[in-house]
Amino acid sequence: MIELAADKGIRLADETIASSPLAVRGLTVSYGQKPAVFSVDMTVQPGAMTAIIGPNGAGKSTLLKAALGIVKPLSGQVTVFGRPLEEQRARIAYVPQRASVDWDFPTRVIDVVLMGLYRELGLLGRLRARHKAQALDCLARVGMRDFADRQIGQLSGGQQQRVFLARALAQDADLYLLDEPFAGVDAATEKAIISVLKSLKQAGRTVVVVHHDLATVSDYFDHVFLINTRRVAEGPVAEAFTADNLQAAYGGRLATAQVDQLARVLG
Numbered sequence: 001m002i003e004l005a006a007d008k009g010i011r012l013a014d015e016t017i018a019s020s021p022l023a024v025r026g027l028t029v030s031y032g033q034k035p036a037v038f039s040v041d042m043t044v045q046p047g048a049m050t051a052i053i054g055p056n057g058a059g060k061s062t063l064l065k066a067a068l069g070i071v072k073p074l075s076g077q078v079t080v081f082g083r084p085l086e087e088q089r090a091r092i093a094y095v096p097q098r099a100s101v102d103w104d105f106p107t108r109v110i111d112v113v114l115m116g117l118y119r120e121l122g123l124l125g126r127l128r129a130r131h132k133a134q135a136l137d138c139l140a141r142v143g144m145r146d147f148a149d150r151q152i153g154q155l156s157g158g159q160q161q162r163v164f165l166a167r168a169l170a171q172d173a174d175l176y177l178l179d180e181p182f183a184g185v186d187a188a189t190e191k192a193i194i195s196v197l198k199s200l201k202q203a204g205r206t207v208v209v210v211h212h213d214l215a216t217v218s219d220y221f222d223h224v225f226l227i228n229t230r231r232v233a234e235g236p237v238a239e240a241f242t243a244d245n246l247q248a249a250y251g252g253r254l255a256t257a258q259v260d261q262l263a264r265v266l267g
Helices: 005-019 060-068 109-121 129-141 157-170 187-202 214-220 243-253 256-266
Strands: 023-031 034-043 049-053 075-080 092-095 175-179 206-210 223-228 230-236
Touching (some): 023 060, 034 223, 049 187, 049 214, 060 075, 060 206, 092 157, 109 129, 109 157, 129 157, 157 175, 175 187, 187 206, 223 243
Parallel strands (some): 049 206, 049 223, 092 175, 175 206
Antiparallel strands (some): 023 034, 023 075, 223 230
16 A cells, blocks of 8 residues: 555654654744744654754743643643643653742752652652752752752852752653753853753753853754744754854844854854
Protein backbone atom coordinates (compact mmCIF):
# COMPACT_ATOMS: atom_id res chain seq x y z
CA MET A 1 0.00 0.00 0.00
CA ILE A 2 1.38 3.40 -1.01
CA GLU A 3 1.45 5.99 1.76
CA LEU A 4 0.42 9.43 0.58
CA ALA A 5 2.92 12.21 1.21
CA ALA A 6 0.31 14.22 3.12
CA ASP A 7 -0.50 11.25 5.38
CA LYS A 8 3.18 10.60 5.99
CA GLY A 9 3.69 14.26 6.89
CA ILE A 10 0.85 14.12 9.41
CA ARG A 11 2.23 10.93 10.94
CA LEU A 12 5.73 12.38 11.27
CA ALA A 13 4.31 15.56 12.81
CA ASP A 14 2.35 13.50 15.34
CA GLU A 15 5.47 11.50 16.20
CA THR A 16 7.47 14.70 16.69
CA ILE A 17 4.86 16.11 19.08
CA ALA A 18 4.69 12.83 21.00
CA SER A 19 8.46 12.77 21.53
CA SER A 20 8.78 16.46 22.41
CA PRO A 21 9.22 17.41 26.09
CA LEU A 22 7.08 20.48 25.33
CA ALA A 23 4.93 20.97 22.25
CA VAL A 24 2.69 23.97 21.70
CA ARG A 25 0.18 24.24 18.86
CA GLY A 26 -1.91 27.29 17.93
CA LEU A 27 -1.36 29.02 21.27
CA THR A 28 -2.99 32.45 21.57
CA VAL A 29 -2.97 34.62 24.70
CA SER A 30 -4.51 38.08 24.98
CA TYR A 31 -4.26 40.80 27.59
CA GLY A 32 -7.23 43.00 26.82
CA GLN A 33 -7.79 43.58 23.12
CA LYS A 34 -4.22 42.98 21.98
CA PRO A 35 -2.84 39.44 21.67
CA ALA A 36 0.44 38.91 23.52
CA VAL A 37 0.99 35.59 21.76
CA PHE A 38 -0.82 34.77 18.53
CA SER A 39 -1.26 31.27 17.06
CA VAL A 40 2.19 30.08 18.09
CA ASP A 41 3.58 26.62 17.38
CA MET A 42 6.71 25.45 19.22
CA THR A 43 8.35 22.04 19.45
CA VAL A 44 11.10 21.69 22.05
CA GLN A 45 13.83 19.17 21.27
CA PRO A 46 14.55 16.52 23.94
CA GLY A 47 17.85 16.61 25.81
CA ALA A 48 18.75 20.04 24.48
CA MET A 49 19.05 23.61 25.74
CA THR A 50 16.64 25.96 23.96
CA ALA A 51 16.56 29.76 24.18
CA ILE A 52 13.35 31.73 23.66
CA ILE A 53 14.37 35.15 22.38
CA GLY A 54 12.67 38.26 21.07
CA PRO A 55 12.27 41.97 21.84
CA ASN A 56 10.67 43.33 25.00
CA GLY A 57 6.92 42.72 24.90
CA ALA A 58 7.27 39.98 22.29
CA GLY A 59 5.44 37.39 24.41
CA LYS A 60 8.42 35.32 25.60
CA SER A 61 7.40 35.03 29.25
CA THR A 62 3.73 34.83 28.33
CA LEU A 63 4.44 31.87 26.08
CA LEU A 64 6.18 30.07 28.92
CA LYS A 65 3.45 30.88 31.46
CA ALA A 66 0.69 29.83 29.08
CA ALA A 67 2.48 26.56 28.37
CA LEU A 68 2.55 25.97 32.14
CA GLY A 69 -1.07 26.98 32.62
CA ILE A 70 -0.12 29.97 34.79
CA VAL A 71 -2.00 32.23 32.38
CA LYS A 72 -5.02 30.95 30.50
CA PRO A 73 -4.76 30.94 26.71
CA LEU A 74 -7.64 31.85 24.45
CA SER A 75 -6.86 28.86 22.28
CA GLY A 76 -4.23 26.27 21.61
CA GLN A 77 -2.91 22.94 22.80
CA VAL A 78 0.03 22.08 25.04
CA THR A 79 1.50 18.63 25.49
CA VAL A 80 4.37 17.55 27.73
CA PHE A 81 6.15 14.38 26.64
CA GLY A 82 3.16 13.66 24.44
CA ARG A 83 0.60 13.90 27.23
CA PRO A 84 -1.67 16.69 28.53
CA LEU A 85 0.05 19.17 30.84
CA GLU A 86 -2.01 18.19 33.91
CA GLU A 87 -0.78 14.61 33.67
CA GLN A 88 2.89 15.59 33.49
CA ARG A 89 3.37 18.41 36.00
CA ALA A 90 5.59 16.27 38.20
CA ARG A 91 8.12 16.14 35.36
CA ILE A 92 8.43 19.94 35.10
CA ALA A 93 10.48 22.39 37.18
CA TYR A 94 9.88 26.12 36.73
CA VAL A 95 12.08 29.05 37.76
CA PRO A 96 10.10 32.32 37.53
CA GLN A 97 11.48 35.79 36.98
CA ARG A 98 13.12 37.01 40.15
CA ALA A 99 11.13 40.26 39.98
CA SER A 100 7.87 38.31 40.33
CA VAL A 101 8.78 36.84 43.74
CA ASP A 102 7.97 38.36 47.14
CA TRP A 103 11.42 38.42 48.70
CA ASP A 104 10.10 39.94 51.95
CA PHE A 105 8.41 36.68 52.89
CA PRO A 106 10.14 35.52 56.10
CA THR A 107 11.66 32.17 55.16
CA ARG A 108 15.09 30.62 55.17
CA VAL A 109 17.06 29.55 52.13
CA ILE A 110 16.83 25.85 53.07
CA ASP A 111 13.05 26.12 53.39
CA VAL A 112 12.75 27.57 49.89
CA VAL A 113 14.71 24.65 48.44
CA LEU A 114 12.65 22.12 50.42
CA MET A 115 9.58 23.49 48.62
CA GLY A 116 10.91 21.66 45.59
CA LEU A 117 10.20 18.40 47.40
CA TYR A 118 6.55 19.13 48.12
CA ARG A 119 5.28 16.42 45.78
CA GLU A 120 7.26 13.86 47.75
CA LEU A 121 6.50 15.33 51.17
CA GLY A 122 2.89 16.37 50.70
CA LEU A 123 1.31 19.21 52.64
CA LEU A 124 1.61 17.38 55.96
CA GLY A 125 4.52 15.10 55.12
CA ARG A 126 7.24 14.48 57.65
CA LEU A 127 10.55 16.14 56.90
CA ARG A 128 13.36 13.60 57.25
CA ALA A 129 17.12 13.94 57.42
CA ARG A 130 17.50 12.72 53.85
CA HIS A 131 15.24 15.53 52.61
CA LYS A 132 17.41 18.15 54.26
CA ALA A 133 20.53 16.46 52.90
CA GLN A 134 19.03 16.50 49.42
CA ALA A 135 18.23 20.21 49.73
CA LEU A 136 21.74 20.98 50.98
CA ASP A 137 23.21 19.05 48.06
CA CYS A 138 21.16 21.16 45.63
CA LEU A 139 22.39 24.33 47.34
CA ALA A 140 25.95 23.07 47.04
CA ARG A 141 25.48 22.60 43.30
CA VAL A 142 24.72 26.32 42.94
CA GLY A 143 27.38 27.45 45.43
CA MET A 144 24.91 28.41 48.19
CA ARG A 145 25.26 25.70 50.83
CA ASP A 146 26.79 28.07 53.40
CA PHE A 147 23.69 30.29 53.15
CA ALA A 148 21.19 27.57 54.08
CA ASP A 149 20.00 29.27 57.27
CA ARG A 150 20.02 32.82 55.90
CA GLN A 151 16.74 34.66 55.40
CA ILE A 152 15.96 34.78 51.69
CA GLY A 153 15.40 38.54 51.75
CA GLN A 154 18.94 39.11 53.01
CA LEU A 155 20.52 37.73 49.85
CA SER A 156 21.68 39.61 46.79
CA GLY A 157 19.75 39.27 43.54
CA GLY A 158 22.21 36.78 42.13
CA GLN A 159 22.13 34.69 45.30
CA GLN A 160 18.34 34.63 45.26
CA GLN A 161 18.37 33.41 41.68
CA ARG A 162 20.73 30.59 42.63
CA VAL A 163 18.42 29.55 45.47
CA PHE A 164 15.45 29.29 43.12
CA LEU A 165 17.54 27.21 40.75
CA ALA A 166 18.41 24.94 43.69
CA ARG A 167 14.69 24.57 44.41
CA ALA A 168 14.16 23.46 40.81
CA LEU A 169 17.03 20.99 41.10
CA ALA A 170 15.37 19.47 44.17
CA GLN A 171 12.40 18.55 41.99
CA ASP A 172 14.64 16.25 39.92
CA ALA A 173 12.54 17.06 36.87
CA ASP A 174 12.85 15.99 33.25
CA LEU A 175 11.96 19.43 31.85
CA TYR A 176 13.32 22.69 33.26
CA LEU A 177 11.71 26.00 32.27
CA LEU A 178 13.45 29.21 33.34
CA ASP A 179 12.21 32.76 32.81
CA GLU A 180 15.10 35.25 32.42
CA PRO A 181 17.44 33.50 34.91
CA PHE A 182 20.40 35.71 33.94
CA ALA A 183 18.60 39.05 34.24
CA GLY A 184 20.28 41.37 36.74
CA VAL A 185 22.78 38.84 38.08
CA ASP A 186 26.54 39.19 38.42
CA ALA A 187 29.02 37.42 36.14
CA ALA A 188 29.86 34.77 38.77
CA THR A 189 26.19 33.86 39.19
CA GLU A 190 25.65 33.67 35.44
CA LYS A 191 28.63 31.35 35.14
CA ALA A 192 27.32 29.17 37.98
CA ILE A 193 23.82 28.97 36.50
CA ILE A 194 24.93 28.07 32.99
CA SER A 195 27.25 25.41 34.40
CA VAL A 196 24.33 23.79 36.25
CA LEU A 197 22.07 23.99 33.20
CA LYS A 198 24.70 22.35 31.01
CA SER A 199 25.09 19.58 33.59
CA LEU A 200 21.34 18.97 33.38
CA LYS A 201 21.61 18.69 29.62
CA GLN A 202 24.48 16.21 29.98
CA ALA A 203 22.24 14.15 32.25
CA GLY A 204 19.63 13.97 29.48
CA ARG A 205 17.28 16.61 30.84
CA THR A 206 15.65 19.28 28.66
CA VAL A 207 16.17 22.97 29.42
CA VAL A 208 14.16 25.91 28.02
CA VAL A 209 15.22 29.45 28.90
CA VAL A 210 13.67 32.84 28.18
CA HIS A 211 16.85 34.71 27.33
CA HIS A 212 17.73 38.33 26.61
CA ASP A 213 21.48 38.43 25.87
CA LEU A 214 21.83 37.75 22.16
CA ALA A 215 25.62 37.69 22.37
CA THR A 216 25.64 34.51 24.48
CA VAL A 217 23.03 32.51 22.56
CA SER A 218 25.58 30.66 20.43
CA ASP A 219 27.73 29.78 23.44
CA TYR A 220 24.93 28.69 25.76
CA PHE A 221 22.25 27.02 23.64
CA ASP A 222 21.68 24.27 21.08
CA HIS A 223 18.32 25.46 19.75
CA VAL A 224 16.60 28.80 19.52
CA PHE A 225 12.99 29.95 19.24
CA LEU A 226 12.48 33.52 17.99
CA ILE A 227 9.18 35.22 18.72
CA ASN A 228 7.54 38.59 18.27
CA THR A 229 3.93 37.84 19.20
CA ARG A 230 4.02 35.27 16.41
CA ARG A 231 6.63 32.62 15.87
CA VAL A 232 9.45 33.98 13.69
CA ALA A 233 11.84 31.04 13.49
CA GLU A 234 12.79 27.85 15.31
CA GLY A 235 15.65 25.39 15.00
CA PRO A 236 19.27 24.65 15.79
CA VAL A 237 21.25 27.79 16.63
CA ALA A 238 23.47 27.36 13.56
CA GLU A 239 20.41 27.41 11.29
CA ALA A 240 17.82 29.66 12.97
CA PHE A 241 19.95 32.24 14.78
CA THR A 242 20.67 34.30 11.69
CA ALA A 243 20.83 38.01 10.92
CA ASP A 244 17.70 37.77 8.76
CA ASN A 245 15.66 36.04 11.46
CA LEU A 246 16.88 38.46 14.11
CA GLN A 247 15.90 41.39 11.94
CA ALA A 248 12.48 39.83 11.37
CA ALA A 249 12.00 39.39 15.12
CA TYR A 250 13.43 42.67 16.37
CA GLY A 251 13.02 45.01 13.42
CA GLY A 252 14.03 48.56 14.27
CA ARG A 253 14.31 47.65 17.97
CA LEU A 254 17.57 45.81 17.37
CA ALA A 255 20.04 48.46 18.51
CA THR A 256 23.04 49.33 16.38
CA ALA A 257 25.39 48.13 19.12
CA GLN A 258 23.63 44.77 19.17
CA VAL A 259 23.84 44.47 15.37
CA ASP A 260 27.58 45.12 15.45
CA GLN A 261 28.08 42.68 18.31
CA LEU A 262 26.05 39.97 16.61
CA ALA A 263 27.84 40.49 13.33
CA ARG A 264 31.04 39.47 15.09
CA VAL A 265 29.36 36.51 16.80
CA LEU A 266 27.68 35.26 13.61
CA GLY A 267 30.74 35.92 11.49
